[in-house]
Amino acid sequence: MDTEASSYHHPSLAVGRVAVMGVLLFLCLRILSLMFPAVRATGDGPISGGRELVRVGWLSGCENAEELVGLFRLQDAPCQPGAVWTLQQLRDEMVLNKLLPNIVQLRPLYNEALVHCPVMLTVQQSNTETLLGWLCADVSGLYLANPAGQPLNAERWQRWSDGSWENVAAVASAP
Structure with a gap:
């Protein structure tokens, strides 16, 4: 009986593990985005034309x-x-x-x-x-x-x- 009880995992534990892994993945991606920001052109005005x-x-x-x-x-x-x-x-x-x-x-x-x-x-x-x-x-x-x-x-x-x-x-x- 002890072996059966120890091998049984409650579904809420699996959900908790998935949530923790999701948070860790989010944090890793956030840290990487701070280290290597994505390139995007601002497009805040013309680069050609004028004299800047x-x-x-x-x-x-x-x-x-x-x-x-x-x-x-x-x-x-x-x-x-x-x-x-x-x-x-x-x-x-x-x-x-x-x-x-x-x-x-x-x-x-x-x-x-x-x-x-x-x-x-x-x-x-x-x-x-x-x-x-x-x-x-x-x-x-x-x-x-x-x-x-x-x-x-x-x-x-x-x-x-x-x-x-x-x-x-x-x-x-x-x-």
């Missing part, structure tokens, strides 16, 4: 956004840029504005030693992809770096909301 400085920022710290870049306005929160681009869109924009040669491709690759440079600049030669350097961003703008991560020059590029790009390092050094 737009910072291009990496979204690699946001949930499911390794291959996305954000176009941030001054009022935009992290992981909530005014617009979101793919790396291909960024590449096309940079080629169109002659910031990159047409043969260069962008590939995401997070490197802890180069946290500001999560995008490889590569060129395809025959069946081999060759690393040319890195596309990096800091508070001053986008810049190109060599394979070791050192800036190629002092140029820092910022994008304006009207679609034009400006070398802000040249503006800063102008008399």
Whole structure:
């Protein structure tokens, strides 16, 4: 009789266990969402048109956004840029504005030693992809770096909301 009684589980215990597991799952998902917030464009106004400085920022710290870049306005929160681009869109924009040669491709690759440079600049030669350097961003703008991560020059590029790009390092050094 003792073995029968010990093997019997009351239905309310099972319901309680399911409830506890549900709460734990909710808490885990909540913690993960705080660590890796989801990317969403705010859409609070046009990114194109007018003349507003737009910072291009990496979204690699946001949930499911390794291959996305954000176009941030001054009022935009992290992981909530005014617009979101793919790396291909960024590449096309940079080629169109002659910031990159047409043969260069962008590939995401997070490197802890180069946290500001999560995008490889590569060129395809025959069946081999060759690393040319890195596309990096800091508070001053986008810049190109060599394979070791050192800036190629002092140029820092910022994008304006009207679609034009400006070398802000040249503006800063102008008399």
